[in-house]
Amino acid sequence: MAKMTLEELRKLREKKQNEIQKRDIEGKDARIIVGMGTCGIAAGAKPVLDTFLEVLDEKKIDNVSVTQTGCMGLCYVEPTIEVIVPGMPDVIYGKVDVETARKIVEQHIIGKQLVTDHMFDRPAADIIKKDGGK
């Protein structure tokens, strides 16, 4: 890939916006919040953030909000992320590596099923035990 100019970036965006119209439903109002405090960074939160963007782009999902926050108080299970999908419980996932990040997009954001083996803190413990929240 040659070094892109701002003008080329602008054109690429216009091209992409025309494509977006058709698939505005998937991922609508979903939010991913990545814990990017010192503890998160040390445990590898940055490649996780990068993987979320890569996989969402791969799946052509353009409208998930991806943001960062500081430490969520769960330093022992970093990297931690929070996923908010309308119609599903808000979940804090812990020990999220790049493979888990991919799984969260495929299973939680797209498949609408919880990734039970990485859930911490939320929702309540009795829900975590159930299989995928089905």
Place this chain on the structure above:
Amino acid sequence: MHICIDDYLLDIVQNSFEAGSSLVELTFAETGTNLFCEIRDNGKGMNAEIQRRVLDPFYSDGEKHKKRKVGLGLPFLSQACDACDGTFALQSEEGIGTTVSFSFRLDHIDAPPMGNVASTFLALLSHPLCEELVIERSLETGKGGEAYTLRKSELEAVLGPFETSGTLALLRQYLSSQEEELEQYREENLLDMHRRNTSPSRQQEM
């Protein structure tokens, strides 16, 4: 401890955002054997007493997390710089802003690997408290080099606000293309021995 140099960078630039800066300027300049980095912000700054204490890992202003007794960002960085004949300096004035500068000797055996610079810039530019960030990135060898400048306001004027995955994916692609050009120059012009800084952990990171 952090693994890569860019992790330390990400960690401490966040301090500038959290200090309420309306402008943060970052210089990230590499030569074949050294990295020089400077972060200048116009945030709230620190008085002499706090400046004296920030390198103590058991000091924190306690504003973000009320009961916490540790603050590891700056101590980690100064320790890592010390370990490889680097330098570390902090200048600050209350109400004016703070400047942190550091350098690493990249060919030192204890120098951390560089990491993934493009994804660090992405995380910084899209940080929720980042108002304006100007990044001057360069690789100079004495015989020439490559450089680029990133300005958040300019990029947002093209892409719209950095909020959704679609916009961030485009930004990611743009940043990677800038960094790739620099990497290409490195491979064509520098000796093999300096390449170790982009190898093992870089693959893990990707």
